[in-house]
Amino acid sequence: MTEDQNPARLGEFNHSSIGFLPEYAAAAKALDDLIKAMQEKELFPLGQDEWLKVVRDMTAAIPFSDCCDCNSEIYISGVVPTGAKIERGWVTGVYICPECRKRWTCGWSLTVPNIQL
Numbered sequence: 001m002t003e004d005q006n007p008a009r010l011g012e013f014n015h016s017s018i019g020f021l022p023e024y025a026a027a028a029k030a031l032d033d034l035i036k037a038m039q040e041k042e043l044f045p046l047g048q049d050e051w052l053k054v055v056r057d058m059t060a061a062i063p064f065s066d067c068c069d070c071n072s073e074i075y076i077s078g079v080v081p082t083g084a085k086i087e088r089g090w091v092t093g094v095y096i097c098p099e100c101r102k103r104w105t106c107g108w109s110l111t112v113p114n115i116q117l
């Protein structure tokens, strides 16, 4: 199959074991909202491969979320790294608070994420 015939690079999948969860739909809606925000700010188009890498990296970085102390909701839900540098088993996450725009870095062991997937 050529790229023109499948520009989304959709492969076969079955997420039925989790797809009924409202959070699954909410995550898809959030990603769609992100695409629309990027389009509004003319940060699109990313190529499909680059977009899928953004989603993959963001998802893999969730266990390394950190907190900003400006807002209790952000403190609870956490801020996912917007970048990461990995050296010798250590990840340095780069964070930008979506509420106050504060930027910071935080280091984590790659083997000790906040949650285990």
Ligand SMILES: [Zn+2]
Binding pocket: 068, 069, 070, 071, 074, 097, 098, 099, 100, 101, 102
């Ligand atoms: Zn903040």
